[in-house]
Amino acid sequence: MTVSNAPQQNSIASVGERVRPVAIGTPVAAVYFIGDRAAFVGDEETITLVSSDGEKVVVTVHGGAILSSVSDGRRIVTGGDDGKVVALDIKGESSVLVTDAKRRWIDNVAVHPDGTLAWSAGKTAFVRGLKGEDKSLEAPSSVGGLAFAPKGLRLALAHYNGVSLWFPNMTAKPERLEWAGSHLGVAFSPDSRFLITTMHEPALHGWRLADAQHMQMTGYPSRVKSMSWGMGGKFLATSGADRVVVWPFASKDGPMDKEPAMLAQLEARVTAVACHPTQDFLAAGYDNGTILMVRLTNGAKVVVRRDGAAPVAALAWNAKGSMLAFALQNGDAGLVDL
Amino acid sequence: MSDVNAPASTKIPVTVLTGYLGAGKTTLLNRILSENHGKKYAVIVNEFGEVGIDNDLIIGADEEVFEMNNGCVCCTVRGDLVRILEGLMKRKGKFDAIIVETTGLADPAPVAQTFFVDEDVQNNARLDAVVTVADAKWLSERLKDAPEAKNQIAFADVIVLNKTDLVSKPELAEVEARIRGINPYAKLHRTERCQVALSDVLERGAFDLDRILELEPDFLKEDDHDHHHDHDDHDHDHDHHGHDDHGHDHDHGLKHYHDEEMQSLSLHSDKPLDQDKFMPWLQELLAAEGQKILRSKGIMAFSGDDDRYVFQGVHMMLEGSRQREWKPDEKRESRLVFIGRELPEALIRDGFQNCIAA
Numbered sequence: 001m002t003v004s005n006a007p008q009q010n011s012i013a014s015v016g017e018r019v020r021p022v023a024i025g026t027p028v029a030a031v032y033f034i035g036d037r038a039a040f041v042g043d044e045e046t047i048t049l050v051s052s053d054g055e056k057v058v059v060t061v062h063g064g065a066i067l068s069s070v071s072d073g074r075r076i077v078t079g080g081d082d083g084k085v086v087a088l089d090i091k092g093e094s095s096v097l098v099t100d101a102k103r104r105w106i107d108n109v110a111v112h113p114d115g116t117l118a119w120s121a122g123k124t125a126f127v128r129g130l131k132g133e134d135k136s137l138e139a140p141s142s143v144g145g146l147a148f149a150p151k152g153l154r155l156a157l158a159h160y161n162g163v164s165l166w167f168p169n170m171t172a173k174p175e176r177l178e179w180a181g182s183h184l185g186v187a188f189s190p191d192s193r194f195l196i197t198t199m200h201e202p203a204l205h206g207w208r209l210a211d212a213q214h215m216q217m218t219g220y221p222s223r224v225k226s227m228s229w230g231m232g233g234k235f236l237a238t239s240g241a242d243r244v245v246v247w248p249f250a251s252k253d254g255p256m257d258k259e260p261a262m263l264a265q266l267e268a269r270v271t272a273v274a275c276h277p278t279q280d281f282l283a284a285g286y287d288n289g290t291i292l293m294v295r296l297t298n299g300a301k302v303v304v305r306r307d308g309a310a311p312v313a314a315l316a317w318n319a320k321g322s323m324l325a326f327a328l329q330n331g332d333a334g335l336v337d338l
Numbered sequence: 339m340s341d342v343n344a345p346a347s348t349k350i351p352v353t354v355l356t357g358y359l360g361a362g363k364t365t366l367l368n369r370i371l372s373e374n375h376g377k378k379y380a381v382i383v384n385e386f387g388e389v390g391i392d393n394d395l396i397i398g399a400d401e402e403v404f405e406m407n408n409g410c411v412c413c414t415v416r417g418d419l420v421r422i423l424e425g426l427m428k429r430k431g432k433f434d435a436i437i438v439e440t441t442g443l444a445d446p447a448p449v450a451q452t453f454f455v456d457e458d459v460q461n462n463a464r465l466d467a468v469v470t471v472a473d474a475k476w477l478s479e480r481l482k483d484a485p486e487a488k489n490q491i492a493f494a495d496v497i498v499l500n501k502t503d504l505v506s507k508p509e510l511a512e513v514e515a516r517i518r519g520i521n522p523y524a525k526l527h528r529t530e531r532c533q534v535a536l537s538d539v540l541e542r543g544a545f546d547l548d549r550i551l552e553l554e555p556d557f558l559k560e561d562d563h564d565h566h567h568d569h570d571d572h573d574h575d576h577d578h579h580g581h582d583d584h585g586h587d588h589d590h591g592l593k594h595y596h597d598e599e600m601q602s603l604s605l606h607s608d609k610p611l612d613q614d615k616f617m618p619w620l621q622e623l624l625a626a627e628g629q630k631i632l633r634s635k636g637i638m639a640f641s642g643d644d645d646r647y648v649f650q651g652v653h654m655m656l657e658g659s660r661q662r663e664w665k666p667d668e669k670r671e672s673r674l675v676f677i678g679r680e681l682p683e684a685l686i687r688d689g690f691q692n693c694i695a696a
Contacts, residue, residue: 027428029428043428043429044428044429064394064429065425065426065428065429066428067425067428081397081425081428081429102398104398105397105422105425107421107425122398122400122418123400141400141402141404141417141418142400142402142417142418142421144421160402160404160417180405180407181404181406181407182404182417182420199407200404200415200417200420200456201406201407222457223457223458
């Protein structure tokens with residue numbers, strides 16, 4: 001197998017010459033583009049901003065571990081084990097938005113397109129609207145993930161045995177979507193028709209929101225930690241297997257009774273995926289440090305980089321889709337021009 | 339993910355500290371944290387504020403026990419622990435070990451099972467030992483009326499029998515005998531105000547497959563006259579029937595309790611076992627009786643195999659591996675221990691006998 005595989009792999013087109021390495025130097029958990037700079041969010045304390053000419057600025061945002069982060073392209077919001085929620089703006093200036101009175105860990109953060117902020121500490125989720133007043137909701141168990149619906153002010157809280165959908169501006173009780181097990185990450189589809197969670201078990205679960213119809217997406221060898229919507233929500237690409245598992249969401253039934261596409265198999269596990277913002281391809285990172293670009297429609301591959309000292313921790317495209325930023329868990333990182 | 343085979347030494351050791359209400363868990367925890375040992379501990383506690391030590395690595399937990407979606411009611415994990423350990427791993431290098439304190443009413447099994455089930459937890463941390471603090475004055479009573487207390491004793495690798503200054507010698511002998519009736523394998527330390535050497539409770543390696551092999555009941559090795567009694571469990575020339583830990587040859591009138599509910603059962607064979615019979619038998623036994631079996635451990639000698647096989651289990655979860663070759667001067671024998679509730683002893687013994695290679 002290895003003998004016949006090697007030449008085949010070497011024959012894959014490569015954009016390796018367009019990779020500009022960046023050494024972050026400390027473990028990286030996430031990467032975003034904010035303005036025209038890539039922002040590498042560390043496991044602890046700092047965010048490193050890297051401009052397209054390679055200039056680095058390190059900003060300290062927390063006095064400990066950075067447990068969660070999110071970006072709307074205009075700012076990055078992080079939650080730390082110091083009990084703080086911090087925002088880093090496009091100029092690279094940080095501000096503390098929230099200090100938890102009991103110094104609880106801020107496990108999750110989310111931002112709404114209109115600027116509304118959400119965060120959670122243990123079982124409690126908080127929302128701070130534009131007028132600045134905070135509202136809170138107790139989940140039945142620790143909040144595993146938070147996500148705002150793209151439209152309307154609706155917050156999804158993933159927890160044990162399901163998801164709560166909370167309208168912070170309404171007095172009604174949160175709507176509950178139930179499915180046994182521990183739900184961690186949560187995401188709405190871009191058209192708000194579907195809600196997907198990553199579970200503690202190696203599976204995704206989904207609901208069609210119109211009728212709460214269930215979608216079980218199973219068969220992964222390990223936990224799914226990265227997912228990304230492609231082509232305006234027609235596809236959901238996921239990590240967790242030795243290939244990119246892509247679920248079809250174009251039809252009204254989503255992936256119900258459909259098989260996912262399985263692309264770019266390697267003898268390694270996919271750890272990060274990022275769909276291109278406008279085109280029909282994605283970037284996929286593996287636990288051996290390899291990064292590929294993969295066409296969603298036919299699985300054609302281009303090598304970005306091969307092998308590395310650590311798993312790929314994060315991938316992100318800039319808004320135009322002209323640049324990819326990547327980071328390995330150990331802080332080896334880089335920028336790729338298309 | 340890439341660390342599945344990482345050596346145990348690179349994984350952060352986790353000590354689970356349990357014990358019934360008021361036994362002295364917080365006293366022991368404060369001792370561990372305040373002693374001048376040069377180590378830094380991250381501590382996961384259930385109640386903030388009880389620990390009087392200033393430490394930015396004290397984390398409050400919600401003790402959330404989650405069932406796994408595999409249809410098995412005893413496959414439970416601590417969901418909050420998964421989350422907290424993931425967060426702590428971002429600060430690797432800032433601490434040497436983790437201590438998880440459970441509430442007095444907690445069952446230690448979900449904590450232990452978290453280390454069997456969760457891939458990320460397994461890659462980064464290893465369960466070191468379950469340490470149970472017991473109150474010498476009240477434990478005997480609690481064993482009668484609090485199933486949680488009995489669970490914690492049965493599950494323990496190390497028992498800190500505390501407040502021994504509050505009981506008479508006969509009372510102490512009584513409570514120890516009751517403990518031994520449930521769990522003869524844990525290391526037992528008698529303390530006042532939890533004065534125990536930290537090396538006796540930390541870095542025990544009790545779940546390390548390389549070190550689970552000290553399967554002799556602890557008190558046989560203790561140099562203590564109160565505990566000298568004739569026990570035929572290790573007289574390997576006898577046949578295999580009737581060699582349990584509730585043998586009845588006592589020299590000095592030591593009370594020997596057989597707990598009606600919770601027992602241990604040890605099995606032994608000098609003859610090699612048939613691997614093709616043993617493995618399915620063990621798996622079926624744990625699948626059928628795993629709710630009753632709290633802990634299981636074993637060292638196996640299989641016919642036609644020069645490696646010794648070791649395993650350990652918590653309820654239905656099992657991990658095992660071929661550990662190393664038998665040494666030339668080492669007696670090739672198989673030993674198993676089960677600790678559990680209402681163990682179907684005859685069924686287990688018969689099943690084990692059937693695994694002896696023809």
